Amino acid sequence: MSSSSSAMLHTSPLRRYALLASNPPASTSYSTRAMAIELATLPLPASADASKFADFGREVKGVNLGSLTEEQLKEIQELLYKHDVLLFRDADVTPEQQFALTKAFDPTSAVYGHGNNKTGKTTLSILHPDLKTIPRVPQVQLIGNGMVYNHEGLAEAKLKHPHHKTFHKTHISDEDEEKGATRFYRWHIDAALYDLSPPKVTTLYGLSVPRGGKQVCRYDDGTGDELEVPLGTTAFVSGRTMFEILPPELKSLAVRSKVRYAPHPYVWMAPAHAKSTGLGIENEGLEMSFDDLPPWEQSKVKTFPILWKNPVTGGLHFQVHPCGVSELIVDPLPADAKKTGNELYPDGAHIKDLGAVRDILYKMQRPAIAPNLVYPHDWHEKDMVLFHNRGVLHTVVGAFKEDQVRAFHQCNLAASDDPIGPSEEDIKKWA
Incomplete structure (x- = not known):
């Protein structure tokens, strides 16, 4: 083992980055002087609602x-x-x-x-x-x-x-x-x-x-x-905006729900066709049968909450890949929740009908891809x-x-x- 490899094994994660980054090919040189970080807002297109991008992107x-x-x-x-x-x-x-x-x-x-x-x-x-x-x-x-x-x-x-x-x-x-x-x-x-x-x-x-x-x-x-x-x-x-713009009954559904993905979802979805918005799959029954997929194990199938917690801000982000979802699992309302009568699935549900699952997710996700909420990066x-x-x-x-x-x-x-x-x-x- 080289001395640099040995050093890599006995250093902190951040120092490990420094060691990796400081060993580029000989043809590349880098300044070692630390510079102060400066921030600027991203150049939003005229189509964007600037109020929705106040904290997004730098x-x-x-x-x-x-x-x-x-x-x-x-x-x-x-x-x-x-x-x-x-x-x-x-x-x-x-x-x-x-x-x-x-x-x-x-x-x-x-x-x-x-x-x-x-x-x-x-x-x-x-x-x-x-x-x-x-x-x-x-x-x-x-x-x-x-x-x-x-x-x-x-x-x-x-x-x-x-x-x-x-x-x-x-x-x-x-x-x-x-x-x-x-x-x-x-x-x-x-x-x-x-x-x-x-x-x-x-x-x-x-x-x-x-x-x-x-x-x-x-x-x-x-x-x-x-x-x-x-x-x-x-x-x-x-994903934060995707959650924030939902009406109360869909916020309640999102915070109580999990999605289950198909095994080998990119193989499963390959024969199917997407919606014209690129936000999920059309209901044509073309997905590959689970029995015809490459070998898979139930323990490796992923079930994730619809909302993922930001480790720095503590905010909730609506994070669902709609093309790969096969089931929706909804927890019941908390026992002490104040009911308004508008709640969806107040007693919980396990929805396996693929068309229903997709329709629910599309209703929740489509508002957030409206033209005024999209940042198209100009590379x-x-x-x-x-x-x-x-x-x-x-x-x-x-x-x-x-x-x-x-x-x-x-x-x-x-x-x-x-x-x-x-x-x-x-x-x-x-x-």
């Missing part, structure tokens, strides 16, 4: 992500949980440093959120075409569009930006797409949702970012909702975005032509624990 200035001090790292961790999305412009970050930064939020985590080298080999998974693993750092994935050559140990990689026509039940016409119409692909949380625990943070680093005109994201759900977006944006919505090369994966939902958006090369590094790590749900005080307050 651009962080005055730091070098390759050589953070322990104090800076602690501050960034707290800022992420407070603001949910952090943007660092003009970042120079190696795959090793990106892995180290991601790991610093959960120091005992070690594998990619879907398992190292697992997703690419699971050809039945709906995620299979989207991810290419960096060979020497299997926790970091290469995603994007077009052909990439001689990249971080990959001789060549054919990347494909997810397109709604491969997943949605209905499609935008080729003519409308040529004019710039597009859709949200799939609103989700980065998580395996089976066996492994949902990552706490995802880091997303833009290496090659094609420029182009704006596109118009259509909801195509009868509402007439549309959102102008930058080409190839990543769109975010706040530039060397943007590093950190997002609180247990506090936001996000989606790929847009369509690229084959010759538009886009290359990003993505890293998230299966967490060392499962999310924490509402406390007894939360339940008393909201039920």
Whole structure:
């Protein structure tokens, strides 16, 4: 074992980050001078309701992500949980440093959120075409569009930006797409949702970012909702806002409910089609039978509260990946709850009818993806975005032509624990 590896085993988690980040390839140099962190609000589009984004998202200035001090790292961790999305412009970050930064939020985590080298080999998974693993750092994935050559140990990689026509039940016409119409692909949380625990943070680093005109994201759900977006944006919505804007009877339902995910949910959902908003699956009965899935164990099936508690603010975030849910479990109202007559499932329920489960979740989640509540990030090369994966939902958006090369590094790590749900005080307050 090398001296640096030995040192890694006998140091604090924060110091471990410093050791990882301070050993980049010899061709890269870093300043060791500590700089003061500065914050700026994110550039919201005209479509956004600024009042709903008062605490959401910050651009962080005055730091070098390759050589953070322990104090800076602690501050960034707290800022992420407070603001949910952090943007660092003009970042120079190696795959090793990106892995180290991601790991610093959960120091005992070690594998990619879907398992190292697992997703690419699971050809039945709906995620299979989207991810290419960096060979020497299997926790970091290469995603994007077009052909990439001689990249971080990959001789060549054919990347494909997810397109709604491969997943949605209905499609935008080729003519409308040529004019710039597009859709949200799939609103989700980065998580395996089976066996492994949902990552706490995802880091997303833009290496090659094609420029182009704006596109118009259509909801195509009868509402007439549309959102102008930058080409190839990543769109975010706040799980905190998703909960806060619910009427009282749905807040009560959310605080008392858990969702159960299907085994191997990305294989299970692969034959099915998504809604035009990208927020869940249409009820066509096309999901794979549990009996036909790869081998699975009941003990590894994930059941999570609908609301996840923020470790810094104590707030509740509505965190459900609607595409993978198979059951809804509702606890009864507390014995001392004051009933108004509007409560849903006051005696509790275990809902296994898939159509009913999806309808309930859609009613709860759809208001939060309204155009004025979406932050569509306008990517530039060397943007590093950190997002609180247990506090936001996000989606790929847009369509690229084959010759538009886009290359990003993505890293998230299966967490060392499962999310924490509402406390007894939360339940008393909201039920």
